[in-house]
Amino acid sequence: MRADAARNRAKVLKVAYETFAEEGLGVPIDEIARRAGVGAGTVYRHFPTKDSLYQAVVTDRMRQLSEDAQALAAEDPGGALYTFLRRMIDEAAVDHGLVDAMAGIGIDMSVVVPEGEREFMVALGELLILAQRAGTARSDVDVMHVKTLLIGLQAMQRFGGDSDRIFQIIRDGLARSS
Amino acid sequence: MRADAARNRAKVLKVAYETFAEEGLGVPIDEIARRAGVGAGTVYRHFPTKDSLYQAVVTDRMRQLSEDAQALAAEDPGGALYTFLRRMIDEAAVDHGLVDAMAGIGIDMSVVVPEGEREFMVALGELLILAQRAGTARSDVDVMHVKTLLIGLQAMQRFGGDSDRIFQIIRDGLARSS
Amino acid sequence: MRADAARNRAKVLKVAYETFAEEGLGVPIDEIARRAGVGAGTVYRHFPTKDSLYQAVVTDRMRQLSEDAQALAAEDPGGALYTFLRRMIDEAAVDHGLVDAMAGIGIDMSVVVPEGEREFMVALGELLILAQRAGTARSDVDVMHVKTLLIGLQAMQRFGGDSDRIFQIIRDGLARSS
Amino acid sequence: MRADAARNRAKVLKVAYETFAEEGLGVPIDEIARRAGVGAGTVYRHFPTKDSLYQAVVTDRMRQLSEDAQALAAEDPGGALYTFLRRMIDEAAVDHGLVDAMAGIGIDMSVVVPEGEREFMVALGELLILAQRAGTARSDVDVMHVKTLLIGLQAMQRFGGDSDRIFQIIRDGLARSS
DNA sequence: CATGAATGAGTATTCATTCAT
């Protein structure tokens, strides 16, 4: 790919993420093209359908998150899981329910983002194992449970309310020895 | 209201709930009218905008749920909270993320369904107090926390996975004496 | 026709005139029914189509005008023509372009209101003849010319501006001995 | 603007003028698109609302008229005013009451077409001054009076009847030394 | 390759008219 093409792709991806987060998934492709400073045709060259753009945005985001998780694991193995969950929850507000909105529209993320998803799960799994070793997470849960709790926590965060107490409840439940 | 009008209104509401649940909020009004066996104009007579139909569907559902909650409280005061949560979670699969989908579309339920909401919160609050009295819920949570957890649990249920373990985690977290 | 039916008919006619004048011809029949305090069905009983209501409104108005013209002729034969024109022009603002709006919508009044029209022309003709006898109108014009000027004057009045000077110009043109 | 886009814009404008004149303002945009041989979307790209299309049509027409007026002034200063009025009146039949129809629909041209309007008034003002210098127009009228008379003349023309005599009456009134 | 103009199917909403109550 030519350098300028790659630059355009990256620019569109970034703008798309921000725009979806700000305005919801309903924003027209034209609007994203405008904000990215390219023609609509250029968006379509890189992402042949709107769904493929959704997918690319989410994959990209998951990659970033996986990297964050790895960095946290290196810094503070025992506390990384909760730090990471807390961070993702806080960012859920920014994402404005991207994933749920997609679900609401009938897009099944697990089908649509298999690669990014796998990477992400691996990274999350690492954090869980470290926490279990450190005794801060019960042993009868696996990475899917944590992923599920994460989904729930994000939903709760978006719903609003006393997120500290909620986080504490989940943390207590997750830490309790079974 | 005339008998036939009331019948149509109820029919439309029922069909709308089912159709939104099945197909998502995107279904055209025409489709709902078709399924309800009425003209599109009839839907619009009762619900002058699509948003008002969303709102009516949710209000209606909340009323049902409030009634369910009251019935449960009468039967089994101590266990009612968890029975109710469990039931709502199971039904979340049917709802197919109605509320989240609405959020994704930019509809703020708390603005849109104040009456039904209030009733529902009162009923849920009853259950919480009964549980606290029975010692099955920690005392440092209020009804908003429970509502928030419910939102999260529904999101998790829709996400799929081992809902029993998840429910147990939340229950443990909620029951833990603070 | 029963007394209440007649009362309804008159009420609808009055309300329709006022409403069309205020809001334009676009107002839904339902709105007129509402303002008249009757059901939509009742409007349709008396005026089976919207066009027939337009027609009835205009016919009714013309009948009033004819009566006005006759009264003026009796009072002041020489000046009646100009007084009448002036009055109609002033009322044009109230009518808000009823007739022109109808023309704009593709309704041809001359086809649609033959009776009322004829009466009106007779009354106007009377005024013209009286004015010609009194020497205040040139002799090379007939009632159609006056009607046409009236149409124009109403258009000008609605357009706004210095209606006195305009009226004077027309009056000068109409009075000038040919 | 790209050449093809400009061509489409012009084509739509031309077709819209003709179609409004023929069929009234009620014609669906789809119909105009069809007649212009473009998709509905194309009409909307150039004129994002129907009102903006009305406005563009009128602005365009006023520009043509201003040019006509200037040409006439150059040819025959003394007679230009009446020649121009006469011409506009004759063309009023073609316009089929565009402006009045707009007024009937509730569109205020003076708000909507300020630029085209100003140009037109300037051109008309020129003609009036030339006529006053040549002694063929009374000195106590200004350009607004003439504009108003024009509106009225067009209304009369559309109404039908003996337009020559009418024109003569107005001309006599306008020429009469005050 | 990039651009942005064109396409046209899709949809919420309105309203004249009919008809069951």
Added chain:
DNA sequence: CATGAATGAATACTCATTCAT
């Protein structure tokens, strides 16, 4: 007769996608 609920055709406008420039 009166009512107002039901009908459904009509229409402005949007936006994903294609394609000429």
